[in-house]
Amino acid sequence: MLIMGEVRTGLLQNSAEIEERDHQTVLGLLAGERVRMSRRPIVYAVSPDLLTGVDCRLPSASNARIRGVGTLVSRATITGGRILQGSSYVRVVRGEVNHRLPWSHYLARPGVVEVLGKVSAPDLAGGFLAFGPPGEQLDLGSVSDRFMDVVQESALLDLRAPFRSDRTRLRWVAETGEPGVHFILGESTGRTLRLTHHGEFSPAVVDLCEDLALHDWLLTALLTIVQRARIGGASRPEVSARLAPAVDTLLHLWMPGARIHPSLAPLWENLERTPGFSRQWQSLVERVRDQLAVNTLALLRETNG
Amino acid sequence: MTSFSEVTAERQIKSGPLSHVSVELGHLYMEDFQAGPDRLRQQFAMVAPWLETVRRSWQNRTPGGRARISTCFLIDDYFSRFSTPDELVPMILDAAAENDLVIDYLARESACAEADGVKLAKLVEDRLVPDPPPGTHSWRPPPHETGWLANGTRSPVAGAGQAMKPQIRWEPPTQNAKRGHSIFVDVELWNDDNRGRTWSCPFLAAVWQLLRLGLLRNEGRLPVQPVQVDGGFPRDWDELPPVVKLNKSATPFSAYTTMSVLSTRFLQVELAVRTILSQVSVDEEVLKQVLSRSTDEDLRLEEELVDRISYVFL
Numbered sequence: 330m331l332i333m334g335e336v337r338t339g340l341l342q343n344s345a346e347i348e349e350r351d352h353q354t355v356l357g358l359l360a361g362e363r364v365r366m367s368r369r370p371i372v373y374a375v376s377p378d379l380l381t382g383v384d385c386r387l388p389s390a391s392n393a394r395i396r397g398v399g400t401l402v403s404r405a406t407i408t409g410g411r412i413l414q415g416s417s418y419v420r421v422v423r424g425e426v427n428h429r430l431p432w433s434h435y436l437a438r439p440g441v442v443e444v445l446g447k448v449s450a451p452d453l454a455g456g457f458l459a460f461g462p463p464g465e466q467l468d469l470g471s472v473s474d475r476f477m478d479v480v481q482e483s484a485l486l487d488l489r490a491p492f493r494s495d496r497t498r499l500r501w502v503a504e505t506g507e508p509g510v511h512f513i514l515g516e517s518t519g520r521t522l523r524l525t526h527h528g529e530f531s532p533a534v535v536d537l538c539e540d541l542a543l544h545d546w547l548l549t550a551l552l553t554i555v556q557r558a559r560i561g562g563a564s565r566p567e568v569s570a571r572l573a574p575a576v577d578t579l580l581h582l583w584m585p586g587a588r589i590h591p592s593l594a595p596l597w598e599n600l601e602r603t604p605g606f607s608r609q610w611q612s613l614v615e616r617v618r619d620q621l622a623v624n625t626l627a628l629l630r631e632t633n634g
Numbered sequence: 635m636t637s638f639s640e641v642t643a644e645r646q647i648k649s650g651p652l653s654h655v656s657v658e659l660g661h662l663y664m665e666d667f668q669a670g671p672d673r674l675r676q677q678f679a680m681v682a683p684w685l686e687t688v689r690r691s692w693q694n695r696t697p698g699g700r701a702r703i704s705t706c707f708l709i710d711d712y713f714s715r716f717s718t719p720d721e722l723v724p725m726i727l728d729a730a731a732e733n734d735l736v737i738d739y740l741a742r743e744s745a746c747a748e749a750d751g752v753k754l755a756k757l758v759e760d761r762l763v764p765d766p767p768p769g770t771h772s773w774r775p776p777p778h779e780t781g782w783l784a785n786g787t788r789s790p791v792a793g794a795g796q797a798m799k800p801q802i803r804w805e806p807p808t809q810n811a812k813r814g815h816s817i818f819v820d821v822e823l824w825n826d827d828n829r830g831r832t833w834s835c836p837f838l839a840a841v842w843q844l845l846r847l848g849l850l851r852n853e854g855r856l857p858v859q860p861v862q863v864d865g866g867f868p869r870d871w872d873e874l875p876p877v878v879k880l881n882k883s884a885t886p887f888s889a890y891t892t893m894s895v896l897s898t899r900f901l902q903v904e905l906a907v908r909t910i911l912s913q914v915s916v917d918e919e920v921l922k923q924v925l926s927r928s929t930d931e932d933l934r935l936e937e938e939l940v941d942r943i944s945y946v947f948l
């Protein structure tokens with residue numbers, strides 16, 4: 330009926346990029362299951378899927394009391410050995426009965442939450458995307474956060490991030506319909522995405538949401554670094570020093586749509602037209618590089634006296 | 635059209651052969667062994683007619699009556715070690731033969747904890763998705779932090795830090811999926827001491843059921859492959875393969891369903907086993923494989939794992 334998910338994105342707390350061979354340890358959250366990795370066009374690793382059982386109120390725009398029982402699917406990913414994401418999603422369907430069934434019934438439907446009673450998809454979607462106070466309602470974000478924390482607790486990480494950054498939160502809902510995408514940038518770290526796609530739901534939709542969250546975080550992080558550099562305010566060496574983490578850590582990670590299923594690629598292209606993620610990224614990257622070039626020239630002039 | 639894929643980016647899940655039903659003819663513990671070979675003979679005499687019933691019922695369900703039925707027997711070498719394989723196995727086989735029973739596969743209980751270097755119990759523990767009490771809206775501490783798993787909410791107890799606070803009023807435990815009244819079950823999965831971790835009997839029995847249902851994979855591969863042994867059993871339990879194939883013409887060890895013919899003293903253990911199995915998440919890919927194979931054979935398999943497991947208690 331409706332799929333909803335929340336992706337949290339942040340910097341892996343480690344001073345250097347983690348090496349390829351370490352991904353297995355850091356993301357190996359399930360015994361007997363390998364971490365899946367791809368190396369082209371960028372190193373990307375994803376943990377096995379994990380389930381979390383819930384029995385709680387579901388969000389509702391009209392504040393209706395809707396009870397859902399079932400499991401969420403969560404996973405953690407690391408991109409470029411640097412960016413960590415925790416992602417959880419759930420497929421909400423109408424249950425066949427109005428009372429709770431034995432747990433084995435729900436475990437036979439991984440990733441599905443059954444609603445006991447009536448529910449309307451627009452009401453549910455509206456409630457979820459409103460970012461209301463967490464309270465007693467289904468909290469996909471905190472489950473995603475938890476999986477990020479579990480990864481960060483790995484003994485292989487030195488817990489020293491190259492720069493300060495906030496975790497961003499992207500809530501998304503997906504339904505079958507005429508393809509379309511609607512992205513809203515919230516005031517603080519919250520973003521929402523409404524997505525409609527052809528055919529049945531597939532994990533490729535989750536890949537798209539995670540990819541979008543990743544690039545939104547990259548833009549947010551780079552913007553913050555540029556703002557903190559106080560270009561024109563601070564001295565040239567200071568500005569250069571403050572911009573350096575962007576060059577070391579972020580600039581090479583921009584690869585929108587790299588792992589997106591071809592059937593969903595047009596949705597990314599829509600977002601590239603408006604708001605134009607890559608356009609803004611490119612202009613920021615040029616600004617960083619121009620600053621470094623100008624500052625290097627100034628430095629050369631000074632040393633050559 | 636171009637295509638590109640990377641091997642390590644894809645999951646590959648092997649599938650194994652399956653019988654229609656795996657019938658467990660018994661469990662042997664130290665006390666049974668101490669009671670002597672007569673106890674075993676009596677047990678097999680009681681089991682034999684039930685095996686026949688299972689056989690007939692499956693022959694009626696399968697096209698051409700070609701039911702694939704494999705039998706197995708479990709020996710405890712985990713909680714206590716007694717006798718040696720070269721002494722015990724022939725004794726069991728003789729007692730079975732006297733009752734016209736053929737034991738196709740023999741397994742060691744310790745194999746459910748670890749087999750061929752794969753920590754099966756840990757594998758299953760990691761796949762527990764606890765039954766959430768109403769009000770669970772997010773992540774909860776997993777059972778592997780406490781070693782206990784319940785089917786509901788426990789009675790509240792006053793913790794050490796609450797000694798000075800007013801006494802907590804007693805409240806009953808509740809079963810999450812209760813219909814009217816609760817049957818609350820709380821199962822100990824393991825305990826730790828200076829010798830390390832000891833898995834509980836119900837937990838190992840849950841692993842045993844999953845093995846018999848062919849639903850476990852380690853890195854996509856089948857974790858236990860039965861090994862054919864023709865006579866000449868070793869003197870040490872550790873030298874005996876985890877699952878031994880005794881009958882050359884046996885149908886596969888794992889099956890779509892399981893049937894266990896057990897003494898009623900195992901009733902509580904099996905309730906605990908079902909409580910655990912109701913909270914194990916089996917790989918979706920593996921479930922699909924098994925389901926599509928059964929469909930190809932015109933067999934309707936129960937959706938829920940616990941409904942594929944049945945018993946005769948004697």
